[in-house]
Amino acid sequence: MRRQLIGLVALALLAAACTAGGGGSEPVQTVANTAQHAPLTLTVWSNFTSREYNVTTSALNMITKKYPWLTVKHVGGKEDAPIERAISGGNPPDVAISFTPDNAAKYCQTGAWQDLNPYLQTDKIDKNAVWPSGVFSYTSFENKQCALPMLTDAQGLYYNVDLLKKHGFSEPPKTVSQLADMAKKLTEYNPDGSIKVAGFVPLFGFYSSTTPNVLGHAFGAKWYDESLKPTLASDPNWAKMLRWQKSLVDAIGYDKLQKFAASLGGANSEFSAQNGFETGKIAMMVDGEWRNAFIAGDKSKVNYATAPFPADDAQADLYGAQLIGGTIAGIPKGVKHPAESWLLLKFMTTDSNYLTTLAHGLKNVPSTFESLKDPVLQNDPHFKTFMDVFQNPKSTFKPITPIGITDVNLFLSFGQKWQAGKVSDLTAGLKGLDSQIAKQQTLG
Amino acid sequence: MATVAERPPAAAPEQARAAERRRRRRRSAWRRQWVALAFMSPWIIGFTAFYVYPMASSLYFSFTKYDILSQPRWTGFGNYRFMFTSDPLFWVSLRNTLWIIAILVPLQVIFAIATASVLTRVKRGLTVYRTIFFLPSMVPLVAAALGFIYLLNPAGPVNRLLHLLHLPQPLWFIDPRYTKPGLALIGLWGIGQVMIIFLAALLDVPRQLYEAAEIEGANPWQRFRHVTLPMISPVIFFSVIIGMIQGFQYFTQAYVISRAGDQTNPVGYPQDSLLFYSSHLYQQGFEGFHMGYAAALSWVMFIVTMTCTILLIRGSRRWVHYQGGFR
Amino acid sequence: MTAVSAPGTAAPVSRRLVPPSIRRRRILMSVANHSVAIALSVAFLLPFVFILATALMTNQQTLSPNIWPHPFAWSNFKTVFQSFPFVRYTVNTVTYAGLATVGVLLSCTPVATPCRACAGAGGRSPSCWCSRP
Numbered sequence: 070m071r072r073q074l075i076g077l078v079a080l081a082l083l084a085a086a087c088t089a090g091g092g093g094s095e096p097v098q099t100v101a102n103t104a105q106h107a108p109l110t111l112t113v114w115s116n117f118t119s120r121e122y123n124v125t126t127s128a129l130n131m132i133t134k135k136y137p138w139l140t141v142k143h144v145g146g147k148e149d150a151p152i153e154r155a156i157s158g159g160n161p162p163d164v165a166i167s168f169t170p171d172n173a174a175k176y177c178q179t180g181a182w183q184d185l186n187p188y189l190q191t192d193k194i195d196k197n198a199v200w201p202s203g204v205f206s207y208t209s210f211e212n213k214q215c216a217l218p219m220l221t222d223a224q225g226l227y228y229n230v231d232l233l234k235k236h237g238f239s240e241p242p243k244t245v246s247q248l249a250d251m252a253k254k255l256t257e258y259n260p261d262g263s264i265k266v267a268g269f270v271p272l273f274g275f276y277s278s279t280t281p282n283v284l285g286h287a288f289g290a291k292w293y294d295e296s297l298k299p300t301l302a303s304d305p306n307w308a309k310m311l312r313w314q315k316s317l318v319d320a321i322g323y324d325k326l327q328k329f330a331a332s333l334g335g336a337n338s339e340f341s342a343q344n345g346f347e348t349g350k351i352a353m354m355v356d357g358e359w360r361n362a363f364i365a366g367d368k369s370k371v372n373y374a375t376a377p378f379p380a381d382d383a384q385a386d387l388y389g390a391q392l393i394g395g396t397i398a399g400i401p402k403g404v405k406h407p408a409e410s411w412l413l414l415k416f417m418t419t420d421s422n423y424l425t426t427l428a429h430g431l432k433n434v435p436s437t438f439e440s441l442k443d444p445v446l447q448n449d450p451h452f453k454t455f456m457d458v459f460q461n462p463k464s465t466f467k468p469i470t471p472i473g474i475t476d477v478n479l480f481l482s483f484g485q486k487w488q489a490g491k492v493s494d495l496t497a498g499l500k501g502l503d504s505q506i507a508k509q510q511t512l513g
Numbered sequence: 514m515a516t517v518a519e520r521p522p523a524a525a526p527e528q529a530r531a532a533e534r535r536r537r538r539r540r541s542a543w544r545r546q547w548v549a550l551a552f553m554s555p556w557i558i559g560f561t562a563f564y565v566y567p568m569a570s571s572l573y574f575s576f577t578k579y580d581i582l583s584q585p586r587w588t589g590f591g592n593y594r595f596m597f598t599s600d601p602l603f604w605v606s607l608r609n610t611l612w613i614i615a616i617l618v619p620l621q622v623i624f625a626i627a628t629a630s631v632l633t634r635v636k637r638g639l640t641v642y643r644t645i646f647f648l649p650s651m652v653p654l655v656a657a658a659l660g661f662i663y664l665l666n667p668a669g670p671v672n673r674l675l676h677l678l679h680l681p682q683p684l685w686f687i688d689p690r691y692t693k694p695g696l697a698l699i700g701l702w703g704i705g706q707v708m709i710i711f712l713a714a715l716l717d718v719p720r721q722l723y724e725a726a727e728i729e730g731a732n733p734w735q736r737f738r739h740v741t742l743p744m745i746s747p748v749i750f751f752s753v754i755i756g757m758i759q760g761f762q763y764f765t766q767a768y769v770i771s772r773a774g775d776q777t778n779p780v781g782y783p784q785d786s787l788l789f790y791s792s793h794l795y796q797q798g799f800e801g802f803h804m805g806y807a808a809a810l811s812w813v814m815f816i817v818t819m820t821c822t823i824l825l826i827r828g829s830r831r832w833v834h835y836q837g838g839f840r
Numbered sequence: 841m842t843a844v845s846a847p848g849t850a851a852p853v854s855r856r857l858v859p860p861s862i863r864r865r866r867i868l869m870s871v872a873n874h875s876v877a878i879a880l881s882v883a884f885l886l887p888f889v890f891i892l893a894t895a896l897m898t899n900q901q902t903l904s905p906n907i908w909p910h911p912f913a914w915s916n917f918k919t920v921f922q923s924f925p926f927v928r929y930t931v932n933t934v935t936y937a938g939l940a941t942v943g944v945l946l947s948c949t950p951v952a953t954p955c956r957a958c959a960g961a962g963g964r965s966p967s968c969w970c971s972r973p
Contacts, residue, residue, distance in 0.1 A: 559943075
């Protein structure tokens, strides 16, 4: 009788442990036996299309060699919104991939993407040994690790070696004042006064990397304090960066720069063969590591090199760090096979073979210390710059908040008004921006 | 069944028969009512499921904080208060939308009347011209927007043409002062459908009126003002109302154009000049996770649109002349 | 030129002679109207022409000063179908458009039937909800 009672209690405890969802400090199930398992197909949703979709699908299929019972069905062209709808509709993919790390805060906060800390603990993975510290700035929020990086991006300086040499420069700039100085000297003009070759285009909104976010990183400017209150006005580095940017814009000429930027072809031309840097019309440009792939793919003849983006003169220790962050992946709430989803996610975010194959195909930066050691990528001097930037402990993404990309958008609009001269009082303007962002946070 | 029965002399069996006939008539009336309902049911079901239910839900969500990924939390009039006190972009988007309604809609109506009048005057090749004028309105909005992004590219064909004509070449969709005129060009390019309606209306104006006016000595402008305009005023009224309603919901072209290059630009790029009411709503709801606020925005737009429409209809009594004298 | 009497008619039909000044004016008006119409047609058609020209340009040439494609990249049209599932998208659109049209017909036509019955019953039947003047 007592044995039966003990047996019943044990069974009840076991049942309770098995049915408890992955939350809090309860242990989670992982796949007990990876060698033997019923055949299973897991779906992965991402926003990859055409060539990148093919590359990623073939890389994902590598998992079937490791676990023959596991097949992966990769669905491309799914932005964040369809994934969110699927989650709230109760029919999510088994693993979700997003290109917008800014949204991760909302996913962590609402549990839409599951907290992966229990899984990492059960599998005894030491986060800080696998990933550089910068990744946690865009994959975790309020101590919940709801995403992990699958390859990443890093910003750096591209410069035209020939153009620099022509004007007597052998080294790329290391400080922002050097950058401004060289930009002015490297700019060549047409007879009618318009810009023929730009040294550097400091306009916000010109190409995707010239944003207050990226430039702000060079000045060590902080978006938020610990309590997520915006510090755009209280952190003096923002004003410093904005004044630096505007003085450079005014020195070259706002209208001239706009006309020059427009002559390159407007919005669509950044990723076309008409890209200003690739056609030798821009001497120095800030861009992500993907530009290497585009230069090769567009068969551009530009003789270029890469270097870390310059940093504030007063904060020389920031040199070598820049904005990082890119694709993230996670397990949505309510998946049918969480243990198997974790197995797949672990493969996608930690398996060096997979990551290096994907990095070769997509030309993004591998995201783990182990995969960063890949000799092929390390031997490419153009690419190595970005790998070093990613590993720099001072490189971060901007702090993520539950309002997603709203703050970045607001700052970009403000920056564009500022560079056009429409903001007469910078401090008041930044204070207004702060309060706008804070109010957006309350709208929750 | 419903035969009219004459009143028989007041005898009990006759009364009973009359009562029976009344009951039968009521029952058949009920049956007809149910038959009518049965016929309307597909539409009623669709209307309720896809119109009434979403509208009611949207009204409910407008009083909550809702981010799609978790349950909505009641917040009363919080969203509405935020809209009017804490959201500067609300006023920006409202101003931009009013530009569409106050400037683009009249321009479109005037241009449609002008092109329709041109068509009334040419006799040979009328069908060719009419087809050509109508063709652009068949182009899907997204395709038209993408096409014009290319055309109005600062280094593109239109600016090259302007350069040849020694005219200033604005930066179009990169310069915040010229983004809305660029949208106006797209809007004017696609007036084909409205133009066809005006063409029919213009051809419908009785010739005697023109001849009478000519005899009285009216010049072409006076003929237009006092004969043509009143006679086509119902169509003008219709176009203005439809244009206004569409103007309040203006979204596609502005969204496609400001997101043209890379997706990192905010929806109103450049400098919020293309931030229309629907764009703001979209950004708040789908990118900022503020679905409840977006629902509140949409209800305010609904109320404003209804109010403007009602005002327009009331005001129309003064200037719209229906031929049949029907008010 | 001058009036011609229609064959077979008894009474001579005399059309007024059109004085040359009025005929000149009419021709001028016609020319003016047609030139306006032609100008408008050109304006309406130019975007199509430019987009078509761009569709036939190579990527390098798209935003360059040349407006005439050189060479003609007819392969662009093939690339479109290979870049993404264009056929699938078209099938989706046609399916949606077709089903939507059918759905509208199916749901709205029955509504009209009681309206006929309303007309038959002289305006006193409940089917007259749908058509209130």
